[in-house]
Amino acid sequence: MRQIALYGKGGIGKSTTSANLSAAWAEKGLDLLQIGCDPKHDSTRMLMNGRVIPTVLDVIREKQKDISVSDIVFTGYRGVRCVEAGGPEPGIGCAGRGIIATFQLLEKLGALKGDLIVYDVLGDVVCGGFAMPMREGYAEEIYLVTSGELMSLYAANNIAKAIARLSANKRSSVRLGGVIGNGKNIVDEEDLVSEFAESIGSRMITFIPRSPTVQQAELNKKTVVEYAPESSQAEVYRRSADIILQNTTFHIPTPLSMDDLESLAYRYLKE
């Protein structure tokens, strides 16, 4: 069983990318579990054809006792098993603790299984709870999703810091699997993201261009892989899924200083 987690700045495309990768892996016959670790609970919607599934925390709140796997794990496209952690209403409570409670329940129910578990984690690792997927026993491979925008690289660099810090713990085996470029139509974006990846001691494992097919699929409540299987964008997701599956090089990242990060972005700045 492999467990991978996608981290990156808010709105950068983590959920879109994870759902399409899961769909592509499922098409190859792999047993997939995708877990949305975000109170917004919109990670698995496209895999569920638009259905908003009950979140683990909602179920915990309503049922308390006798929760079974079928209350929280829902089967979507090509048998991908979907889980949404959920969380409190915005502005109240502690979402990070919610993620911890979700993991504890999934563990207790023995629901963390399959060939591949994909964790789609909220944009900013604001507190310890959101680092949960990187802790011992969970995701060992982290992929940073970023565009060429400075703030997106900045967020990726910050998560690289968290990985570096966590991997200093001897018992932790968390490693950076690579950087996934998700395009924002910036000039020379692929080169920029690639150079960023190398300068933090990793590599850009794939680059996903910006494509209108993504929105079309979204409006049809499907992943690109399901909605437009023949499209070049679906091909990109399938190829990316293959590359990640074959990936065997993992690194402890060496995050950049803010100055280095800025001068890197500055060099690519085009008038």
Add this chain to the structure above:
Amino acid sequence: MILNHSHTDISRNEGCTLTGVLSVTCFLQDAVTVIHGPTGCTHHNASLLHASLAENDCFDIPLLVSSNVSEEEVIFGGEGALMQAIRSAESYNPSLICVVSTCIAETIGDDTAAVCRESRGVPVVHIPGSGFLGGGFSDGIQNALMSLMDLSSPDLHSTEEGVMIVGEKNLEYEAEENYAEVARLLSLLDIDSGLRFVRRMPAGDCSRISSARYAILRDPSLDPIGSALSSRFGTEIISGFPLGLEGSLRFLRQAGDMAGIDALPAIRDEEGMQDDLVATFSDLAGISVSINTSMADPGVLQVARTVMDSLGMVEEDPGIPLPLPFDPPVGTTGVRRMLQSWRRGISRA
């Protein structure tokens, strides 16, 4: 952000803020205190209060209600649980509900104050009680007094002649004796003691706080409360109970000045009483004694050494170890109690 406190400081004043708050609110009659946090905070403090009060021969456990915050409230917010706890407190028909927030309520960001502000049939006052924000036991006492002060209307300006006693240490062994001593000294000046803010005070009397013309703080650490009283209500403040023999005389002068009374006759009387006291203990003159200064409060040491001097006791090593009180002795009778314990210590040696 607060980053301090030594890891080994377990002295009483650095104790839990929540306990400090409760040492005040539990001494309001017909009030109920709601603790917004996990049950353990309430349970632990209830047993602590019970134990401290039993030592002072008081066996009523004060009424505490817990909002029972559990993991669910931590994740989803605990304001609903607090509202329920307040409703449960209301069912006891108190004339005041004090809501104390704990560490966990502050950590998850519950807006305890806003929940308390919602209008209800009974006044509900919010008192911050979480220690991780940097406070200790004494801060809890101050938080409680400060919040309760808000229940008083500022228009009642300075109409009461009686002197308000502020911030008595309700959990100390000699709280009543200390109060009685202050009342005795005031009576030498024909001044009455008034509200005891807060010790066995009807909750409704919080509205009268502003009417006190004069107030005596238990301890100079309560100066911020004194300043608030004087700036908000024009109260005149004496910033501590009289400590030791000289402190008692100074206190009489201060109280006389404050009330515009000639304190000289009272001071003469008290000096006479102190001379008698010293004469009663003249058997202690010339005895070699030692005191353990390492744990003692500087105020205690100062009073003890002055008394040793006036009795002609000799501090040397080795001497008979003298038992010291935890807090400096209040007034002339406080010194008498200290001397009695010294005499017992010496006769046992």
